[in-house]
Amino acid sequence: MTEINNDNDWQFAGIADGYEKYLAPVLSKWTDAMFEKTELSEGEDVLDFACGTGIVTRRLADSVDTPGTVVGLDVEPAMLEVARTTASSLPINVQWYEANAEQMPFSDESFDVAYCQQGLQFMDNPTDALTEAHRVLRPGGRLAVGVWSKLDDSPHYAALTAALEKFAPQQAAAAMRAPFDALSSPDKLRRCIESAGFEEVQTEAITHQVSYPSAEEFFRREVVSWLADPVGDLSESSRHAIVTMLERSLERHINDGTLQAPMKALIAWGMKS
Template identity: 40%
Template sequence: MILPGVTRKPLGADMPTDLTFADRYQSILVPVIFRPWAEELVRRAEPGAGEHILDLACGTGVVTRLVSSLAFQPGSLTGCDHSPDMLRVARTLADNAARDVEWVEADAAHLPFPDDRFDLAFCQQALQFFPDKPAALSDLHRVMKPGGRVVFCVQRELDVNPMLRAQAAALDACVGSTAGDAVRAICSLPDGNELRQLFKEAGFRDIEVDPVTLKLHHPDARAFAIGAMGGMHTGDKLSDLARDGVARAVGIFLDGLEDCFDGTAMTFPHASHVVVAKA
C-alpha cells in the first residue's frame, strides 16, 4: 500500500554495487534481524565466566561479538561457519571486538572439535539450511559436555512473517519462483514438534521449544529491500536484474508489507521458534 501523498525515490546511485554477499548481510541484515535475535538468545542462555562457548553457523559473528562484550571472561569463544566469506567479515570486525575468538571454517555435520568440548552453544537462523540436520545435531551433541546447553532460533512459517512473505512475492514476480523459493527455504522448518523430535533423536534432553516474535524496525524500507534481497542467506537475487527490474521488485516488496510500511520506515513482526536443550 502506498500512503496518500507518499512518493518513492527512484533507484539511483545509492544502490550498493561493490559489496560481497557477506558484506551486505552484515551491513543490512545483521543490525535489523540478527543482532536482536542474538540478544534474545544470549539473554535466555545466561552465559557464565569460564564457560567454553560455541557459535555454530556464526555467519559474520554477531552472537560471538555480543558474548565477548559481556562483563565476564569465557573459558573460550569459538565461531564456526562453512563460509570463508562470512568468516572474513567476522575476523575483520573482531579486529575491534572479540579479539580472543577462534574462527573455524567447518561443516556443521563434521565439527573439528573433540568430544565434550563446549558448555554452551548458540545457533541462530541456520538449522533450516543444514543439508543433514540429524547429523549436524548429533555432532553438536558429541562436542557438548554432559549437561551443556544449546540455544537455537529457527524461523517460523511464512504466514506469520510478513517481511519474508513480501520478499518471496517480489522475487516470484520479478526473478522467478526459484528465487522466491530461496525465501521460503528460510521458513522451511516451522513445526515446533518436528524441531523437538530432531533434538530428541540427536540425544538432547530437557528440550523447550517456544514460539517467540520480535518486533523489528528499519528506518528506510526501500534500502532494506535492496540490501535484503541482495544479501540473503541464500545469496544475491537481484544482481541479474536491470535497474527497472530492481525498482519493480522493491515496489512489490513495499506493497506486500501493507501496514508494516509507513511510506518510509518498516516495523514488522519476526517470528521464530527458540529451542533450549541440554546435552
C-alpha cells in the same frame, strides 16, 4: 574486507559485508533469548556453529566478562573473514574454524555451551550438526538455537517472496522461501533436537518488530545481504515492479515511508545429560 560505502548500491563485491551491515543486526534481536535460556557463566567454553560474521560471539563479549574458550565455526570463508576482522577489537579471544557443522573438527566433550543462530535451516542435514553439537558438549552442557518461524509470520518476507515469484528468476523466490520452510514448526524443531540426543528440549516463539527506512530499502538490503546471485542482475523495471508490489502489499506496515513489520523466530534449547 570490502566496505559498502554507498547506501544506494545494488551491486557489490561480496554478500558477507552486506550481511554484516544489514542482516546481522536484525538477527541479533533474538540473541539475548538464547543467552537467557543457557545462563552462561564465567569461564565456560562456548561454541557458535554456523557463526556467519560472528554476531553471537560479539554479543557474548558484552554479556560475560571472562568466558573460557570461544569458538566460531562456519562453512563459508567470506563470512569468517568478516568475523575475524570485526572480532579483532573484542575484549575476548575468539578462535575461528572453517568447517561443516555436520562434521565438527573438535574432540568429544570440548564445550559447555553451543549456539546456532539462524543456521540449522540452511544445512543439508541439521540433525547431523545437532548430533555433532551433542558430541562436543560436556555432560550438563547446554544448547540454544534460533530458526525463523513460518513465512507468513513475517509479513515483509512473505510479501517479498510473492513479489520475487512474479518478477524474478524462480530460484530467487525459492531461496527466500527455503529458510522459512525448513524447521519452522516448534514440534519439528523440538523433535530434530531430541533426535540428536538432547533432553529437556523446549521451544519459544518470539516476535520482534523490525524496521527499514522504506520498502525499497528493505528489498535492496536483502539483495546485498544474501540474494545477490539470483536477483543482482534484475533489470531496473523488474526491480521497480517488485518495489511497487511490496509497497502495495505492505501498506498497513508502512508509516511515513518507514516499513515496520513483525518478525517471528523460534528459539529452542536443551541439555546433554
